[in-house]
Amino acid sequence: MIANSPGWQQLLILHEYIHLVHLSQPSRSSWRQHLRDWFDIYDLSSAVLPRWVAEGYATLLESRLTGRGRLYDNYSEALLRAFARQGALLSYGALNNGDGSYRSGAMAYLLGVRFLAWLEDNHGKETLDAVWTRVHGVQKRNFESAFKGAFGQSAGQLYRRFIAEFTYQAMTQERDLAVLNSPLWFEPDFAASNAVLSPDGQQIAMTERDREGETWLRVYKTEDNEEAKKAFEKAQQAILAADPADIADKPPEVFKREQVAQLAASDFSGILYPQWADKDTLYFVARARVDETRDNRVNDLYRWHMPSGAVTRLTQSLGIRRFTLLDADTLYAEQVRSGFSELVRVEISSNTVTPLFARDLGTVYDYPQLAPDKRQLAYLKTTLNGNWQLYIQDLQGAEVRTVPMPEGYQYLTAPAWQHQGQGLYFIAGLHGEVGVYRYDLQHNALYQITNGQAVFEQLLPRENAPLLYLHSTSSGTRLHELGDQISEQRVAKLSSNAAVPLGKTDTVVLPDAQIYMAEGADITQSEYQWLMQDASATLSLQGSSAVSELVSVGVKGSDLLQHLSWQLGLAQSGDNVLDGSYAALRFRAGDWRFDAHLSDYRFDSRRQHAQAEQTKLTGGAVSGRLAYEWRSDTWSVSPFVALIHYDDQGRDAITTQWSGLEQGWHNYQQDFALGYRLKAGILSGDAKGHGYDWQGFGKVWNWPWFAGVQSQYRETQLLRLGGFDNNILSGRTRSDLVLSPELPFQFASGRHYYGYELATSWALNQPRFFMKQHRFDGQRSATSYGIKWQIDLSQQALGWANWFAPAGVTDLRFDLGVARVESDLAEDDLRAWLGLWYAL
Template sequence: MKITNTLSAITLALSGLSLSSHAQLANNSDNWQTFETENFRVHYTENYKQWALSSARELEQVRKLVKQQQGRVLQEKVDAYIIDSYNSANGFAVPLSNKPYMALFTTPPLSDSIIANATSWQQILVLHEYVHLVHLAQQSRSKLRNNISNWFDIYEASQIKGERWVAEGYATLLESQMTGTGRLFNNQVEAILQQFARQGALPSYEQLSNADDNFMSGSMAYIVGVRYLTWLEENYGKETLDAVWTRWSAVKNRTFHQAFNGVFPDSAKNLYQRFVAEYTYKAMTKEAQFSSLDSKLWMDLTGYVDAPTLNPSGEQLAVVETEIKDGKAKVTLNIYSTKENTEKAKEFEKNTKELLAKDPLDIADKAPEVFKRKQLFTLNQTNQRGIKNPRWLNDDTIIFGSTSLNGKNEFHKDLIIWQLSNNQVTQLTRGENLRRFDIAPDGQSIIAERSRYGQSQLVRVSLADNNKGTVIEEITNASTNQVYDFPRFKPTNKPTESTELAYLVSTLNNKWALRVKDLNTNEELAIPLPTDYQYLSFPEWSKDGEYIYYVAGKHGMTKLYQYHIANNNLSAISSGEQAVTWPTLDKQNNLLHLAISANGPDIYQVNLAEVEKTAITNTTIKTNINKKQASKYLLADASMAVDETLGENSNYGVGPQEGTITLGESYYSASSSMFELGYKSGDILERFDWQVNISQDVFDNILSGYAGTVRWQGWPVKLLAHGYQFDLKTDKQYSDALAFGKIKEKGLFVEASYPFSYDTFAIDSFVQAKYQTLAKEDSYYLSAGFRQHWSLDKQTWGIKQSFTGQFMLGDQDNQASSYQGSNGSIDINGHFNNFGLGFSYTWAERSKDAGNILSLGGYTSTLMQNKAHLNKKLTPELAFYQQIGNDYQSYQAYIPFEFGQLFYRRHDMNEQEQIDSYGISGTVNGSFGFTGINNISLNLGIAQVNPENSKSETQGWIGLSHQW
């Protein structure tokens, strides 16, 4: 089994998604509904009903057209989940051939996104994700492999072909060919890639599928992959490329490269190199047609740079900078002085003189084109929530966007206030889903675009003290047919009388348009745009309000445009050589803007008084999309219409149950090995799932048994039941333990829990009951408690804290030997930059009349679930029943890393010998949303065990099991 292929199966997302379960992406206790058509089941909650039923109609249309184009179709009914997990435009498909499904995120992209060129967000998203399924979820023509896949999820995932650029590139290809829009025909994307090509920075074949720390690397599988596939079709025919997909699902099992090499004259890598050469040649030929740059470098930056904005005095510039390192994003909002950095220039000159004084024959470094301006303030993101679209309220206060987490799985875009003078950060709104915005000139309100339930609108948010952060007016109605962006107030000398607002709007089957609206009279002016434009974004007013600037794209280029409203004159003020974004005006009537290169955007300056302007006489206010580039397999116009005759609506209930064989394997050198075979069934939302399994140490028969688990999470109160029976030969374990001989234990454990969360604070209160038979003695206990955790991450430092506490009452052998006790743990860890350190304390205490019912040692497995064994302190480096007692304590210090920790711990059971252990351990939990992966856990580690009065041992372990 190839783990890389398995991982590819679960990362086919429209943009990057971390591996998390649907139960983490959606609230499974909501009132979920299902609309079932002939070929799809669309699952949704009430607020998304229109979006969901419209997508069901779109899915059926897409299926019909893709079948005509591909000659292939999925026979299995596809599940589509309508969610809005992050208030961001996204989606993904999991191409399991026997149980395919997709998730569609309802928030549409904004105008500057590379996925904003579409007939509608819903249509292009549905098409892209369905093509993934048809492309990658075709059942194998090998009956054997197909039958195994039908029964075993993980095997099926391993059969999915692994080249990410192939999967994303092909879905992007059909997304573009079947709509006439998409990323293949996006002028902004083309302008960026041509700049990469001119720098010799297009990704290598090996880099094409990887998302590394390089600028835009995660997008290359889509935007370069689609162009390479187009080149293959143009040079070798669509039939040749299509033959690769046919060979993929053949009886003969082939990798992508084997399927490709059999029909193309050379390898995919070698042909890609030829494609890059040709693309670069065209880009260089085009560059020769440009004159010198219209702008000069103003500040040289690295990495992702976004949303530069000047304060009212023009003396400071705020800009969002993102550095990707080891796959992690460090996001900061930095404030720079706009003055030239004369101190740096003098320091450079001084160092140069000193260098040449020591060695007159040396050659000094060339001075940089511009010295980086002085950084005055910096603000790190909090809890990895990002920083977006800063705008100045005044010279001391910035408002910016960030993601907030209200309750369980409820992520929203909200507004934050940062006061520079005292470095105070406060949240302005909560749960409002506000994205791009502008502050009214009088400073008393904000107008923002709000995206909620797939609907977009402009709203006014109060900044007045009596209702600060409250939405007080809906400027436009919430609509699924329109998307708004970039509201910008017209500057005025009388702030209280400012009534004119520029904004972008996109309607179904139309391009983005620029409007100016009088908020008093509701009169609108359509701003003229260059004829045949395709891309439009970043409107910005001149300081006097006479001009409006924007970026538009055509013919594979983006340019800066200036429109004089009174004179109705449109001019281009850049040549198109640079991929330009984010224009902003300074006090000297210079225009600052970003220009994208392979190293990320830099800030350039255009002198508007001197720049050569090109008058644009061919203009338009029409926004209809030209679909001439579409193939003959063209989807009908997008529509948000609902046709309830297509299917039937019902309660989601336990959802579509999908079952799979499960396998587990464990080796613990202190105790035993164990093989586990089971059957697991569940739905994607994890509302109802269950598992049965048998477990056997196949080498030494030290541990064997069977277990079953059932869980219901469709209510706010979560229910779980776990039953088990096992035989354990304590004296046959690999390491010394108490010689109790063969222990037979069986039991039934039930739990009801109620989770609550707010931002990073979460608490899960629970009650538990267990009845068990051990050595022919019956016993039971009742327990109540809670699990709580909280974290704060300020990027350069962070802290995490958790606490678990529970109280229990029990009875031994149904006699008057009742007892009471408690279990608990405290953990706190933190990091400073890349160094982390943590401490934990665990205890278990039973009253004296309980007998020595606590045992130390052993490991968790599908058979032996940790939460169902309160009287067992399972720790993998020790054998089962290495010690027993009534009072246990453990102290641990550790250094955490991404998937584990370097640890030192001490075990102390009553007054017995203390046991110290130190080593390295790791846990990887897979819970992505298909049955075979949900609840799976891989534990591994190695430790040196040093009992106080016994010999030291080295123990290692690796275990794969399902943990509930």
């Protein structure tokens, strides 16, 4: 929503900078501050405030320091007023992360900032500031304790009062709004956007999203669904025939229109901004993978032919957003590349991109819309510190027309041409509400159609039929038909410029945003210094009822972009089953990756909690591995070479060379998915052999399943089965280990290991129910079944921020499980394990 605000570039940078200052305030307790300085996880946990507090306060200052921002944004205010009138403002307990209802995830910002502003207005700015002072005191307090001590009441109590006042004001304001008798035309299951009518008006396409974030492009007939109506009436008649005293269901406001076709988002790419090329073909934008940059995506243009179901990628790394079609080969679009927003003409077949205007870092474009006669182009544009403005470009000449706006407006979106091109509809914000306007080109006149009756999102003009509008409710989006009785009102007071109406500010106000580096001026650059390292103390805890516990302490470091990451540490189990020291290093350079590991270990299988073969290992190990990865859409291939050397006291040293590849493929279509990851290699040197590990996954009707097959063969070396992954005795530094956490180390041995696993879960990244069998040299060694949860905790918790996080909170693994183990080699038993540790 911040992009709707004038000068949003400055607001975005300011918002994130406020987070940095607000959340990194030092503790006045010297020992706790020293611990924060040396231990990243403790530092992060100490800095974390409830999400609504952190986001709400950054949004509050973004607005108070500029007079702009989401506290004063007309769209945000209109959305909250509408939700208040529906009794749908979140409870205090749901404010952090929402309750699954529509737009609830944004309420930490929108409701949070208004609650904090209400606190300042009613209790004084100094009282709110006292909360931050108390949070960082020598006396340790969490936010709730610090808040109650400063205000005398809990945050939850005052929040309920704030909601009551906000709802009362919204209900009072509703009395002044004209009644909008607009019948429901279409009701999506949850949320819809980017609706567009086919050229003949017989079909409507839209992007739909469910509560879990899954996205589809769906096409419906625009005619009433008479078959659905007949089916409903028949069902009610059957109910009354069986029980004449019963009361039939009330028919819905509108029967869902017949679905013609559906396209699921594939490979996590999303589906955006569909446009009709003809009655059978839709163009749309999706986020395609950029081959050169791992896990980075760029918007490209796709074509969907509905009768055949064929989806074709039309461009490569084009970087466009909204677009409008001139013909099947030509379009106008906003292109975003290298920080610049440009309005461009794209010739698809020749891959020609022609800018319409000179680019400027402070200018942003949006919503290009061709007139029905293809001779004029309407578009939105904003410059630094200015309102969004609507323009009309004559494509046959150089004339540009500025569309007049109502005086005091802020927020502008969704221009749409009237069917004959005689005018433009658009949505604008005024006095905390959003409304529908029409600009008459012939008479250069602006008319207001509605204001405040709904949270208008999009407009769909039709020939010889009322205007359709999409609007937001607390239950999702709805498509309504504007009533015929609505009368337009000529707007007399027009805005004289694109100046932004400012809200209440603090004493200190930021100056207007500006571009400080002039175009063409020399820019000082320097090479990225990956040797500038950040370091943190680390603590890892692992344990297994089959083995023992293992506690590791160490130091971990990396540069900001994690080109070079490393760790050093000591590990010790309480009963001397396993102890030692370790070091690890990882270096990334583009698609190249180098890993090195060093460990010193002492292991005694006789001290383990579960029965296993008797052995003692004392020695050291070192390994190095070099890999290069190619990625192309859904495929990845990574050849690698590795060298492993380990030396156990009393035994011959083993030096082994690995050469092989990792290869992966996936096809993800939301309710259906299929993919696999294969690692295969050949060993040479002292431990000749080969092996592979295949892991497959799938999803059918939103039910995920997993399968794995692992095989390892050694000509002369014995393979050892069992044990949990760790940093001193692992497959990264030895070629003779097959780890499995429900089994003790050295549970069984042999030359040819074969194992398979089947698992399922109720959702991705959640605990799995599994069954696993281990075999050595053709004989069953053990069968395990239970539940386990293994995740990359850093990636799961931080998402994309994991790539830029401090060293002490990255590369963190979590492993939890309970399993029944059945074997002829030992007594059947129930095993459990738990691990929270760092692994490069």
